[in-house]
Amino acid sequence: MAAPTIFSNPLEKWIFHKTKESVFLVDFVPKKDADGKIEEILNRLETVPEDKRQKLTFEDRCCTGFVVDDKSQELKILCSAHCLDHLFTSENPISAQEIGDLYDINIICDHYECSFRKDKTPDKIRYYSRANIVQIDCDKDLILLNVSKKNVLAYGKNGRACRHSHPALVPSKRHLEPMExxxxxxxxxxxxxxxxxxxxxxxxxxxxxxxxxxxxxxxxxxxxxxxxxxxxxxxxxxxxxxxxxxxxxxxxxxxxxxxxxxxxxxxxxxxxxxxxx
The missing domain is CATH 2.40.10.10 (Trypsin-like serine proteases)
Structure with missing residues (x-):
């Protein structure tokens, strides 16, 4: 058996492997008929320079999310509102329903992505699962999504649900300190x-x-x-x-x-x- 080294990082590796199944890619895709409404909001808020507003009317906005509740038949996924903060201010908040009217919300789980990358078939297509936004806190930069477990896709042509677990992460009980x-x-x-x-x-x-x-x-x-x-x-x-x-x-x-x-x-x-x- 090889001698351990300071580069082994067993705790860090354990943390990664324990949490990777809980992390999702989240992609907010503007709906085809939403560009006018998005542009209207941008022009009203004026938080984005005028020469950059047009791009934001049709551009995907991506972020990372992670599961915070897996108790029911749905997963609740927490992510940042930061990628959409061209659409709101604290004095002019946007509702979850309004975002849902403007964007399709696509997600992919770690299991799907791993299988997708193992498949060396040329010109393969990545299919996304559809999630819904249920809450947003514009002041604190937080969004909550939900998705039915049966709608979290596994990689393959039959559109079956992912059979792997996506465990909820839980809040820390530790007191965070500098240098930790x-x-x-x-x-x-x-x-x-x-x-x-x-x-x-x-x-x-x-x-x-x-x-x-x-x-x-x-x-x-x-x-x-x-x-x-x-x-x-x-x-x-x-x-x-x-x-x-x-x-x-x-x-x-x-x-x-x-x-x-x-x-x-x-x-x-x-x-x-x-x-x-």
């Missing part, structure tokens, strides 16, 4: 299982500490972590040593990332009936 190691599993577009390890820098940043502007009016507390994040990774879970989530990725820059704090997440999930007080 944490792990993130994200899914930027076409880059599944993007894993990063980092250390907590600060546990309760105000939004003004992280950005010179706040056009949306976000009010959440942020956890600052020295960890690399990628476009499309917003919504990824920040995981503790027990493989429980302690934050949700909001965004990052220059090797530093900011996560929606656990109290803000739990408050939203409690108000939505996912957690009990």
């Amino acid at each position: 190691k944490v792990l993130m599993v994200s899914w930027p577009p076409f880059r599944p299982r993007t894993v990063a390890l980092g250390k907590v820098s600060h546990c309760d940043r105000e939004y003004a500490d992280t950005s010179k502007t706040n056009l949306v009016g976000y009010t959440m507390t942020l956890v600052e972590v020295n960890i690399q994040s990628e476009p499309g990774g917003s919504g990824a879970p920040l995981l503790d040593a027990d493989a429980n989530f302690t934050g949700v990725l909001h965004g990052g820059a220059d090797g530093c990332s900011w996560f929606i704090s656990l109290p803000d997440i739990c408050q939203a999930l409690t108000s939505w009936g996912i957690l009990t007080q």
Whole structure:
């Protein structure tokens, strides 16, 4: 047996393997007849430069999501609202129903993607499962989706449901502290299982500490972590040593990332009936 090395990282590998089945790619696709309404919202809010608005009327918006409830015949998936924040401000929120009228919401699970990549058939087509948005918190940058378990597709031509489990991640019971190691599993577009390890820098940043502007009016507390994040990774879970989530990725820059704090997440999930007080 080979001698262990400091590069073995057994705990980090265990956290990744325990949580990877819970992570989904989420793709918001503008509906064919929604471009006019999206453009109207963009022009009314004026939070996006005028020369960039047209692209946003027809562009897909991707993020990462993860399961927070698997008790019923449906999965509840938590993700970030950040990819759609051109459509709302805290003073001008958008409802879940309005987003559902503007976008089709497509998801893929880890099992489907793994099977898809193992199939070397040329010109194969990636099929997505359809999810529904049920809640949004524009102030805290959070969205809740649901999807029937029978509608989570397995890879193949017969459209059968995925038979593997997609276990719900649960909130951390640990008290987060600076210099504590944490792990993130994200899914930027076409880059599944993007894993990063980092250390907590600060546990309760105000939004003004992280950005010179706040056009949306976000009010959440942020956890600052020295960890690399990628476009499309917003919504990824920040995981503790027990493989429980302690934050949700909001965004990052220059090797530093900011996560929606656990109290803000739990408050939203409690108000939505996912957690009990």
